[in-house]
Each structure stands twice: as structure tokens, then as C-alpha cells.
Amino acid sequence: MGMWDGLDQYQFFESILFETFGKAVEVNDARFVAGGSINTAARVLTPEGTFFVKFNHAEKEDMFEKEARGLALLRNTNAIHIPEVYGYGKNGGRAYLIQEFVENGGQHPNFWRTFGQSLAKLHSHTQPFFGLNFDNYLGSLEQNNTFYENGIDFFVEKRLRPQAGLALYNNLIGAELYNRLERFYPLLKNLLPTEAPALIHGDLWSGNFLINEHGRVSLVDPAPYYGYREAELAFTHLFGGFDDEFYENYQESFPFEPHFEARIPIYNLYPLLVHVNLFGRSYLPPIERLIKRYVGV
Incomplete structure (x- = not known):
């Protein structure tokens, strides 16, 4: 420019x-x-x-x-x-x-509480299938939202496998890691809970929310679809996490299944693979740690 x-x-x-x-x-x-x-x-x-x-x-x-x-x-x-x-x-x-244009009005004292409650309200919107009636983008990468009845099949076929394949094609990961990821996918049916599809923002980290003139949250730059709401909350942890009050009020409004914290690295495989494809190999270590934990070396 x-x-x-x-x-x-x-x-x-x-x-x-x-x-x-x-x-x-x-x-x-x-x-x-x-x-x-x-x-x-x-x-x-x-x-x-x-x-x-x-x-x-x-x-x-x-x-x-x-x-x-x-x-x-x-x-x-x-x-x-x-x-x-x-x-x-x-x-x-x-x-x-x-x-x-969202004018910054300074953070309201109840900002994180209402943010957590509002996101839970968004996630209460559901439909029978995982996916969306149109495709979109996460960053500059295409996100295919073809409908699936089964959430794990959607997560593997439309999220993990395409990004792993792109990374392999561009020599950002080797065949060995790609094959270990393939061995990991069948384990997911025993690792993730069964929940109805939830409407999620799809790219929720600290750079994609603003504080508006009323001191409340405004969300920008979405990559939405109906998917795992836990994946949305896991994404918020990827780059430092949000205030504890946010998670407490979300959980109070729309409780998770037990042991959500143990599932965070699993959901974050998708955004991490996206970051490998957009920004390079520096995002590989947490992926390698997770795969080593579940399928060995």
C-alpha cells in the first residue's frame, strides 16, 4: 500500500x-x-x-x-x-x-461474564448436521463444510485430513508424521464426547474480538460452521487463553462433559495444522507431542 x-x-x-x-x-x-x-x-x-x-x-x-x-x-x-x-x-x-467501525468504549466490569454467557447462547443454536450450507475460509485457506451426520467423521474428513494432506504436499510435514496422524484418527471415537452440532465462530482467539463502545464484546473475522463447541473453547486456549471468568460463566450456562481440559490439545490439532500451512513448521511441536502421546513414535 x-x-x-x-x-x-x-x-x-x-x-x-x-x-x-x-x-x-x-x-x-x-x-x-x-x-x-x-x-x-x-x-x-x-x-x-x-x-x-x-x-x-x-x-x-x-x-x-x-x-x-x-x-x-x-x-x-x-x-x-x-x-x-x-x-x-x-x-x-x-x-x-x-x-x-467498532469504537472502543473501554471494558465493562461484566465484560468476561457476559462474553462467556453470550458465547454459550450462540452455541445453543444447532442443526441436524455438522458443517454448513456454504464453504468458507480459515485465514486464507479454504474450509470445506460439506454436511456430515457424524461429528468425528466431519472433524477427520473436513478438518484434520485436508490440512495434514496440504502440509504433506508442501513438505511441511513428513510422511512419517502424516501416517501417525492417520493412525490417530480412529482413536477419536473413544476420546471425544457425542454432542449435537453447535454454531461456532470458528476462529475465536484474542485477535478476533473487540471491546465495543458499550464495553461489551464484538466478534469479527469468523469462519463459522456447525461443529464441536468444545473445539471453539479449545481454540481460545491456543494463544494464551481468556479470563477465568469467561470460562466459568460459559460452563455455568452450558456445561461441558467431564475432563474437557484433556481434550483441548486434540481439538487444537486443526488450528495448529492450519498454522503450519499458513506460517510454517514452528507450530509442529504440540502436534508431535499429542501424536506421540496417543500413537507412540
Whole structure:
């Protein structure tokens, strides 16, 4: 983006705002903000309001369409605040998504309690099958959500095996680890509890929630589907975990089966394999430790 001068930036933002709202919207100010590892993002100030704009060079043209559908799916539950999507599309070789800008109002004293309760409410939404009626992305990697009746089959066939196969293809893991993973999958039927599919955010870590102007949580950057709710909570532990009050109030609202803590590394095989594929071999050690524990060397 450094090649842009200020005029080009403003022209791009005004052009996509016109496409979205069907009228000219003057841009008073535009400042780049954190947008994750894949997209560029900006806070765009206009007389019509402040907007959050994400954009990239349109390598994956449907990424923002899928993100908008996922945000709408979560928002329609009324379980937890999700920023509104105003529009998405392509302009000048760039794909873009325009959202409500979430102003930080400072953390409410009950922030973690209501966050835990709200996530439990989201997870109470269910359907007969694991998966979703459209595919989406986790990061820049495609996430296939073909429906399965059996949660373990879905977890293996649509989550673990595709990521392990991609890592093998790209020489990020060797055939030996791939084969040990294959020996691990049949064990899952005795390791994971049987639960109904739950609607989950799908990429819930500290970088994907915001504190809004009311001091409550707003969730962004989802990769939703109906899956194991324990997998969602396991993911929150992957990069440091959330406040204890969050877990206590979730558990009070929607209790887990016993020994959830022992299952956390199993669920986190999926996000760890995704991170291996996106960012490299530094994410392999916890995968190797888990597989060694269950299938040996």
C-alpha cells in the first residue's frame, strides 16, 4: 500500500462507498489499522459515519462474500454483537468488505461474564448436521463444510485430513508424521464426547474480538460452521487463553462433559495444522507431542 499516494487511497474508498450506498460519500480521513495477516484494513471517516474497510488484491474473489455471509449468520442469532456489513465487491483489482467501525468504549466490569454467557447462547443454536450450507475460509485457506451426520467423521474428513494432506504436499510435514496422524484418527471415537452440532465462530482467539463502545464484546473475522463447541473453547486456549471468568460463566450456562481440559490439545490439532500451512513448521511441536502421546513414535 506504500505505493499509493493519498489521492489514490481516497479515490478508492470513495469509489467503493459509492458502489455500496449508491451515492457519493466524501472521505474526510482514512487511516490504516490492523487487519490481520492476510488483508489490509482502514478506518474511513465520512459525513455518513465511520467505516471499517478491509481489502486485498482479489486473489480469492469470494473470500469477502463468504465472510459477509458468515457474519450475517452469526448476527442473526442475536446471541452476541457482530458488526454490520454494508457491502463487499471488487474495484480496481482489489476485493473489499465495508463494515461498521467498532469504537472502543473501554471494558465493562461484566465484560468476561457476559462474553462467556453470550458465547454459550450462540452455541445453543444447532442443526441436524455438522458443517454448513456454504464453504468458507480459515485465514486464507479454504474450509470445506460439506454436511456430515457424524461429528468425528466431519472433524477427520473436513478438518484434520485436508490440512495434514496440504502440509504433506508442501513438505511441511513428513510422511512419517502424516501416517501417525492417520493412525490417530480412529482413536477419536473413544476420546471425544457425542454432542449435537453447535454454531461456532470458528476462529475465536484474542485477535478476533473487540471491546465495543458499550464495553461489551464484538466478534469479527469468523469462519463459522456447525461443529464441536468444545473445539471453539479449545481454540481460545491456543494463544494464551481468556479470563477465568469467561470460562466459568460459559460452563455455568452450558456445561461441558467431564475432563474437557484433556481434550483441548486434540481439538487444537486443526488450528495448529492450519498454522503450519499458513506460517510454517514452528507450530509442529504440540502436534508431535499429542501424536506421540496417543500413537507412540
